[in-house]
Amino acid sequence: MSTVKRIGILTSGGDAPGMNAAIRAVTRGAISNGMSVKGIYRGYKGLITGEIEDFRTQHVSNIIQRGGTVLKTARCDEFKTPEGRRQAYDRLVEQGIDALVVIGGDGTLTGARIFAQEFNYPVVGLPGTIDNDLFGTDVTIGYDTALNTILECVDKIRDTASSHDRLFFIEVMGRDAGFLALNGAIASGAEAAIIPEISMETDQLAEMIDKGLRKTKNSSIVLVAESEITGGAMGVAERVKKEYPQFDVRVSILGHLQRGGAPSAQDRILATRMGIAAIEALLDDQRNVMTGIQNEEIVYVPFAKAIKNDKPINRELLKVLRISSI
Numbered sequence: 001m002s003t004v005k006r007i008g009i010l011t012s013g014g015d016a017p018g019m020n021a022a023i024r025a026v027t028r029g030a031i032s033n034g035m036s037v038k039g040i041y042r043g044y045k046g047l048i049t050g051e052i053e054d055f056r057t058q059h060v061s062n063i064i065q066r067g068g069t070v071l072k073t074a075r076c077d078e079f080k081t082p083e084g085r086r087q088a089y090d091r092l093v094e095q096g097i098d099a100l101v102v103i104g105g106d107g108t109l110t111g112a113r114i115f116a117q118e119f120n121y122p123v124v125g126l127p128g129t130i131d132n133d134l135f136g137t138d139v140t141i142g143y144d145t146a147l148n149t150i151l152e153c154v155d156k157i158r159d160t161a162s163s164h165d166r167l168f169f170i171e172v173m174g175r176d177a178g179f180l181a182l183n184g185a186i187a188s189g190a191e192a193a194i195i196p197e198i199s200m201e202t203d204q205l206a207e208m209i210d211k212g213l214r215k216t217k218n219s220s221i222v223l224v225a226e227s228e229i230t231g232g233a234m235g236v237a238e239r240v241k242k243e244y245p246q247f248d249v250r251v252s253i254l255g256h257l258q259r260g261g262a263p264s265a266q267d268r269i270l271a272t273r274m275g276i277a278a279i280e281a282l283l284d285d286q287r288n289v290m291t292g293i294q295n296e297e298i299v300y301v302p303f304a305k306a307i308k309n310d311k312p313i314n315r316e317l318l319k320v321l322r323i324s325s326i
Protein backbone atom coordinates (compact mmCIF):
# COMPACT_ATOMS: atom_id res chain seq x y z
CA MET A 1 0.00 0.00 0.00
CA SER A 2 1.28 3.44 -0.87
CA THR A 3 2.54 5.79 1.80
CA VAL A 4 1.85 8.85 -0.33
CA LYS A 5 -0.41 11.26 1.54
CA ARG A 6 0.25 14.52 -0.23
CA ILE A 7 1.20 15.11 -3.82
CA GLY A 8 2.55 18.15 -5.60
CA ILE A 9 1.59 18.85 -9.20
CA LEU A 10 3.28 21.08 -11.73
CA THR A 11 3.36 21.86 -15.44
CA SER A 12 6.69 22.68 -17.05
CA GLY A 13 8.34 23.47 -20.38
CA GLY A 14 6.21 24.35 -23.38
CA ASP A 15 2.48 24.55 -22.70
CA ALA A 16 0.08 22.25 -24.51
CA PRO A 17 -3.72 22.15 -24.79
CA GLY A 18 -5.05 19.54 -22.37
CA MET A 19 -2.64 20.38 -19.55
CA ASN A 20 -5.56 21.80 -17.58
CA ALA A 21 -7.59 18.66 -18.11
CA ALA A 22 -4.60 16.72 -16.75
CA ILE A 23 -4.26 18.99 -13.71
CA ARG A 24 -7.94 18.50 -12.99
CA ALA A 25 -7.78 14.72 -13.27
CA VAL A 26 -4.64 14.39 -11.16
CA THR A 27 -6.14 16.63 -8.47
CA ARG A 28 -9.44 14.82 -8.37
CA GLY A 29 -7.83 11.39 -8.62
CA ALA A 30 -5.65 12.22 -5.64
CA ILE A 31 -8.46 13.69 -3.54
CA SER A 32 -10.76 10.78 -4.25
CA ASN A 33 -8.04 8.47 -2.94
CA GLY A 34 -7.69 10.42 0.29
CA MET A 35 -4.56 12.36 -0.66
CA SER A 36 -4.14 16.11 -0.41
CA VAL A 37 -2.82 18.16 -3.30
CA LYS A 38 -0.48 21.12 -3.60
CA GLY A 39 -0.42 23.08 -6.84
CA ILE A 40 3.07 24.25 -7.73
CA TYR A 41 3.19 27.29 -10.02
CA ARG A 42 5.62 27.91 -12.89
CA GLY A 43 7.10 24.46 -13.04
CA TYR A 44 10.42 23.72 -11.36
CA LYS A 45 10.92 27.44 -10.87
CA GLY A 46 7.94 27.70 -8.51
CA LEU A 47 9.06 24.56 -6.76
CA ILE A 48 12.38 26.18 -5.93
CA THR A 49 10.91 29.55 -4.95
CA GLY A 50 7.98 28.03 -3.08
CA GLU A 51 5.12 29.28 -5.23
CA ILE A 52 2.88 26.56 -3.86
CA GLU A 53 -0.80 26.51 -2.95
CA ASP A 54 -3.27 24.01 -1.48
CA PHE A 55 -5.39 22.63 -4.28
CA ARG A 56 -8.92 21.49 -3.59
CA THR A 57 -11.40 20.11 -6.04
CA GLN A 58 -12.92 23.55 -6.70
CA HIS A 59 -9.51 24.86 -7.81
CA VAL A 60 -9.84 22.70 -10.87
CA SER A 61 -13.49 23.43 -11.66
CA ASN A 62 -14.25 24.89 -15.04
CA ILE A 63 -10.79 24.37 -16.51
CA ILE A 64 -11.10 21.21 -18.60
CA GLN A 65 -12.03 23.25 -21.67
CA ARG A 66 -9.27 25.84 -21.35
CA GLY A 67 -5.98 25.89 -23.26
CA GLY A 68 -2.68 26.78 -21.57
CA THR A 69 -2.14 25.83 -17.95
CA VAL A 70 -3.69 27.37 -14.83
CA LEU A 71 -0.53 26.37 -12.96
CA LYS A 72 1.52 28.43 -15.44
CA THR A 73 4.70 27.04 -16.85
CA ALA A 74 8.29 28.17 -17.00
CA ARG A 75 11.73 27.13 -17.97
CA CYS A 76 14.10 26.84 -15.05
CA ASP A 77 17.86 26.68 -15.46
CA GLU A 78 18.51 26.31 -11.71
CA PHE A 79 16.83 22.92 -11.81
CA LYS A 80 19.58 21.77 -14.14
CA THR A 81 22.09 22.24 -11.30
CA PRO A 82 22.50 19.99 -8.23
CA GLU A 83 22.10 23.04 -5.96
CA GLY A 84 18.81 23.98 -7.62
CA ARG A 85 17.47 20.47 -7.29
CA ARG A 86 18.54 20.36 -3.64
CA GLN A 87 16.53 23.52 -3.02
CA ALA A 88 13.57 21.93 -4.78
CA TYR A 89 13.88 18.84 -2.60
CA ASP A 90 14.10 20.90 0.60
CA ARG A 91 10.95 22.73 -0.46
CA LEU A 92 9.07 19.47 -0.96
CA VAL A 93 10.12 18.22 2.47
CA GLU A 94 9.15 21.54 4.05
CA GLN A 95 5.71 21.35 2.41
CA GLY A 96 5.20 17.72 3.42
CA ILE A 97 4.83 16.66 -0.21
CA ASP A 98 5.57 12.92 -0.58
CA ALA A 99 5.36 12.58 -4.36
CA LEU A 100 5.42 14.74 -7.45
CA VAL A 101 3.34 14.60 -10.62
CA VAL A 102 4.90 16.55 -13.49
CA ILE A 103 3.26 17.36 -16.81
CA GLY A 104 5.54 18.38 -19.65
CA GLY A 105 7.73 17.35 -22.53
CA ASP A 106 11.10 15.76 -23.00
CA GLY A 107 13.02 18.35 -20.94
CA THR A 108 10.57 18.21 -18.05
CA LEU A 109 10.77 14.42 -17.86
CA THR A 110 14.56 14.50 -18.15
CA GLY A 111 14.68 16.81 -15.14
CA ALA A 112 12.16 14.61 -13.31
CA ARG A 113 14.24 11.53 -13.93
CA ILE A 114 17.44 13.08 -12.62
CA PHE A 115 15.66 14.47 -9.58
CA ALA A 116 13.89 11.21 -8.73
CA GLN A 117 17.15 9.29 -8.85
CA GLU A 118 19.17 11.85 -6.96
CA PHE A 119 16.81 11.97 -3.99
CA ASN A 120 15.10 8.60 -4.31
CA TYR A 121 11.88 10.55 -4.57
CA PRO A 122 8.65 9.31 -6.22
CA VAL A 123 7.85 11.17 -9.42
CA VAL A 124 5.28 10.28 -12.07
CA GLY A 125 5.15 12.13 -15.38
CA LEU A 126 2.46 12.88 -17.94
CA PRO A 127 3.50 13.54 -21.55
CA GLY A 128 2.27 17.09 -22.21
CA THR A 129 3.58 18.36 -25.52
CA ILE A 130 2.12 19.10 -28.93
CA ASP A 131 5.19 17.55 -30.60
CA ASN A 132 4.25 13.92 -29.85
CA ASP A 133 7.96 13.14 -29.55
CA LEU A 134 7.95 10.96 -26.44
CA PHE A 135 8.67 7.30 -26.85
CA GLY A 136 6.35 4.68 -25.38
CA THR A 137 3.09 6.52 -25.94
CA ASP A 138 1.15 6.57 -29.19
CA VAL A 139 0.12 10.16 -28.56
CA THR A 140 0.91 12.99 -26.17
CA ILE A 141 -1.44 15.47 -24.54
CA GLY A 142 -1.93 18.44 -26.87
CA TYR A 143 -0.92 16.73 -30.09
CA ASP A 144 -4.42 16.14 -31.40
CA THR A 145 -5.51 19.72 -30.74
CA ALA A 146 -2.41 21.10 -32.45
CA LEU A 147 -3.05 18.87 -35.44
CA ASN A 148 -6.59 20.22 -35.70
CA THR A 149 -5.33 23.78 -35.47
CA ILE A 150 -2.90 23.08 -38.30
CA LEU A 151 -5.76 21.79 -40.43
CA GLU A 152 -7.80 24.90 -39.90
CA CYS A 153 -4.85 27.08 -40.90
CA VAL A 154 -3.90 25.01 -43.93
CA ASP A 155 -7.48 25.02 -45.19
CA LYS A 156 -7.40 28.82 -45.11
CA ILE A 157 -4.01 29.13 -46.76
CA ARG A 158 -5.16 26.77 -49.49
CA ASP A 159 -7.74 29.33 -50.62
CA THR A 160 -4.96 31.80 -51.34
CA ALA A 161 -2.60 29.19 -52.73
CA SER A 162 -5.15 28.09 -55.30
CA SER A 163 -6.38 31.58 -56.17
CA HIS A 164 -2.83 32.64 -57.01
CA ASP A 165 -1.34 29.41 -58.37
CA ARG A 166 1.31 29.39 -55.70
CA LEU A 167 3.57 26.91 -54.00
CA PHE A 168 3.24 27.36 -50.26
CA PHE A 169 5.62 26.04 -47.65
CA ILE A 170 3.92 25.97 -44.28
CA GLU A 171 6.12 25.45 -41.26
CA VAL A 172 4.68 23.55 -38.34
CA MET A 173 6.14 22.83 -34.91
CA GLY A 174 7.58 19.50 -33.81
CA ARG A 175 11.03 20.13 -32.39
CA ASP A 176 12.89 17.70 -34.59
CA ALA A 177 9.90 15.38 -34.92
CA GLY A 178 7.74 15.16 -38.03
CA PHE A 179 4.48 13.87 -36.55
CA LEU A 180 2.61 17.16 -36.88
CA ALA A 181 3.95 17.77 -40.39
CA LEU A 182 3.28 14.28 -41.72
CA ASN A 183 -0.16 13.74 -40.23
CA GLY A 184 -1.05 17.38 -40.83
CA ALA A 185 -0.18 16.89 -44.50
CA ILE A 186 -2.28 13.76 -44.82
CA ALA A 187 -5.27 15.33 -43.11
CA SER A 188 -5.14 18.65 -44.94
CA GLY A 189 -4.60 17.14 -48.35
CA ALA A 190 -1.17 18.74 -48.74
CA GLU A 191 1.09 17.62 -51.55
CA ALA A 192 4.03 16.66 -49.38
CA ALA A 193 5.65 16.86 -45.98
CA ILE A 194 9.30 17.56 -45.33
CA ILE A 195 10.26 15.92 -42.07
CA PRO A 196 13.54 15.48 -40.22
CA GLU A 197 13.19 11.72 -39.76
CA ILE A 198 13.81 11.04 -43.42
CA SER A 199 15.76 14.15 -44.42
CA MET A 200 19.02 12.26 -44.32
CA GLU A 201 17.88 9.41 -46.53
CA THR A 202 15.88 11.15 -49.26
CA ASP A 203 15.77 14.57 -50.80
CA GLN A 204 12.11 15.15 -50.13
CA LEU A 205 11.95 18.39 -52.07
CA ALA A 206 13.51 16.97 -55.23
CA GLU A 207 11.31 13.91 -54.97
CA MET A 208 8.21 16.04 -54.72
CA ILE A 209 9.15 18.17 -57.71
CA ASP A 210 10.24 15.16 -59.77
CA LYS A 211 6.84 13.69 -59.15
CA GLY A 212 5.57 16.34 -61.50
CA LEU A 213 3.99 18.65 -59.03
CA ARG A 214 2.81 21.07 -61.61
CA LYS A 215 1.47 18.61 -64.12
CA THR A 216 -1.81 18.06 -62.39
CA LYS A 217 -2.16 21.00 -60.04
CA ASN A 218 -1.93 24.74 -60.15
CA SER A 219 -1.17 25.27 -56.51
CA SER A 220 0.62 23.21 -53.96
CA ILE A 221 0.98 23.06 -50.24
CA VAL A 222 3.89 21.46 -48.48
CA LEU A 223 4.16 21.09 -44.72
CA VAL A 224 7.66 21.50 -43.34
CA ALA A 225 8.63 20.43 -39.83
CA GLU A 226 10.58 23.11 -37.97
CA SER A 227 14.05 21.72 -37.49
CA GLU A 228 17.63 22.48 -38.33
CA ILE A 229 17.67 19.24 -40.24
CA THR A 230 14.91 20.27 -42.65
CA GLY A 231 16.01 23.91 -42.70
CA GLY A 232 12.43 24.92 -41.86
CA ALA A 233 10.06 26.46 -44.39
CA MET A 234 12.37 29.42 -45.03
CA GLY A 235 15.32 27.17 -45.77
CA VAL A 236 13.31 25.04 -48.17
CA ALA A 237 11.83 28.07 -49.94
CA GLU A 238 15.29 29.58 -50.42
CA ARG A 239 16.40 26.39 -52.06
CA VAL A 240 13.42 26.37 -54.40
CA LYS A 241 14.08 29.97 -55.43
CA LYS A 242 17.58 28.99 -56.44
CA GLU A 243 17.00 25.58 -57.97
CA TYR A 244 13.46 25.83 -59.30
CA PRO A 245 12.90 29.53 -60.08
CA GLN A 246 9.81 28.74 -62.16
CA PHE A 247 7.72 28.43 -58.97
CA ASP A 248 5.94 31.29 -57.30
CA VAL A 249 6.85 30.46 -53.70
CA ARG A 250 5.43 31.68 -50.41
CA VAL A 251 6.16 30.79 -46.80
CA SER A 252 3.87 30.72 -43.81
CA ILE A 253 5.11 29.89 -40.32
CA LEU A 254 2.25 28.89 -38.06
CA GLY A 255 4.24 29.34 -34.84
CA HIS A 256 2.56 29.64 -31.46
CA LEU A 257 -0.92 29.50 -32.88
CA GLN A 258 -0.40 25.77 -32.71
CA ARG A 259 0.03 25.70 -28.96
CA GLY A 260 -3.16 27.49 -28.01
CA GLY A 261 -6.87 26.92 -28.03
CA ALA A 262 -9.41 24.71 -26.34
CA PRO A 263 -8.29 21.09 -26.20
CA SER A 264 -10.02 18.63 -28.53
CA ALA A 265 -12.26 15.89 -27.14
CA GLN A 266 -9.46 13.42 -27.71
CA ASP A 267 -6.94 15.46 -25.74
CA ARG A 268 -9.37 16.02 -22.87
CA ILE A 269 -10.09 12.31 -22.62
CA LEU A 270 -6.43 11.38 -22.93
CA ALA A 271 -5.38 13.89 -20.28
CA THR A 272 -8.13 12.77 -17.93
CA ARG A 273 -7.25 9.10 -18.29
CA MET A 274 -3.56 9.80 -17.83
CA GLY A 275 -4.18 12.00 -14.80
CA ILE A 276 -6.12 9.26 -13.02
CA ALA A 277 -3.53 6.70 -14.12
CA ALA A 278 -0.74 8.80 -12.61
CA ILE A 279 -2.40 8.59 -9.20
CA GLU A 280 -2.94 4.86 -9.62
CA ALA A 281 0.76 4.49 -10.35
CA LEU A 282 1.60 6.23 -7.10
CA LEU A 283 -0.87 4.04 -5.21
CA ASP A 284 0.95 1.02 -6.66
CA ASP A 285 4.27 2.42 -5.47
CA GLN A 286 5.50 3.00 -8.99
CA ARG A 287 7.96 5.80 -9.50
CA ASN A 288 10.08 7.19 -12.27
CA VAL A 289 7.47 6.39 -14.90
CA MET A 290 5.54 8.31 -17.50
CA THR A 291 1.94 7.42 -18.24
CA GLY A 292 1.49 6.45 -21.86
CA ILE A 293 -1.19 5.12 -24.13
CA GLN A 294 -0.62 2.21 -26.50
CA ASN A 295 -3.43 0.75 -28.58
CA GLU A 296 -5.98 2.54 -26.42
CA GLU A 297 -4.62 1.01 -23.19
CA ILE A 298 -2.83 2.92 -20.45
CA VAL A 299 0.79 1.86 -19.97
CA TYR A 300 3.63 3.01 -17.72
CA VAL A 301 6.90 3.80 -19.41
CA PRO A 302 10.13 4.24 -17.43
CA PHE A 303 11.41 7.82 -17.83
CA ALA A 304 14.67 6.49 -19.20
CA LYS A 305 12.84 4.87 -22.10
CA ALA A 306 10.43 7.72 -22.79
CA ILE A 307 13.17 10.29 -23.22
CA LYS A 308 16.06 8.29 -24.56
CA ASN A 309 14.62 6.69 -27.62
CA ASP A 310 13.83 8.39 -30.86
CA LYS A 311 10.21 7.72 -31.49
CA PRO A 312 9.99 6.32 -35.00
CA ILE A 313 7.70 7.70 -37.64
CA ASN A 314 5.21 5.20 -39.04
CA ARG A 315 6.44 4.54 -42.58
CA GLU A 316 3.00 3.51 -43.76
CA LEU A 317 2.02 7.16 -43.35
CA LEU A 318 4.72 8.23 -45.81
CA LYS A 319 3.25 5.90 -48.38
CA VAL A 320 -0.27 7.06 -47.66
CA LEU A 321 0.72 10.67 -48.21
CA ARG A 322 2.62 9.87 -51.38
CA ILE A 323 -0.29 7.99 -52.93
CA SER A 324 -3.06 10.27 -51.75
CA SER A 325 -1.39 13.40 -53.09
CA ILE A 326 -0.75 12.39 -56.74
Ligand code: ADP
Nearest residue numbers: 013014075076079080104105106107108110111
Ligand atom coordinates in the same frame (compact mmCIF):
# COMPACT_ATOMS: atom_id res chain seq x y z
P1 ADP B 1 9.78 20.54 -22.37
O1 ADP B 1 9.45 19.88 -21.09
O2 ADP B 1 8.57 21.10 -23.05
O3 ADP B 1 10.63 19.66 -23.26
P2 ADP B 1 12.17 22.16 -21.73
O4 ADP B 1 13.10 21.37 -22.58
O5 ADP B 1 12.28 23.63 -21.76
O6 ADP B 1 10.64 21.86 -22.06
O7 ADP B 1 12.35 21.67 -20.23
C1 ADP B 1 11.59 22.21 -19.19
C2 ADP B 1 12.39 22.31 -17.93
O8 ADP B 1 12.81 21.01 -17.51
C3 ADP B 1 13.70 23.10 -18.04
O9 ADP B 1 13.51 24.49 -17.96
C4 ADP B 1 14.44 22.59 -16.83
O10 ADP B 1 13.99 23.19 -15.64
C5 ADP B 1 14.04 21.11 -16.81
N1 ADP B 1 15.08 20.32 -17.48
C6 ADP B 1 15.26 20.13 -18.80
N2 ADP B 1 16.37 19.39 -19.05
C7 ADP B 1 16.92 19.13 -17.85
C8 ADP B 1 18.09 18.44 -17.40
N3 ADP B 1 18.94 17.87 -18.27
N4 ADP B 1 18.33 18.39 -16.06
C9 ADP B 1 17.49 18.94 -15.19
N5 ADP B 1 16.39 19.63 -15.54
C10 ADP B 1 16.09 19.73 -16.84
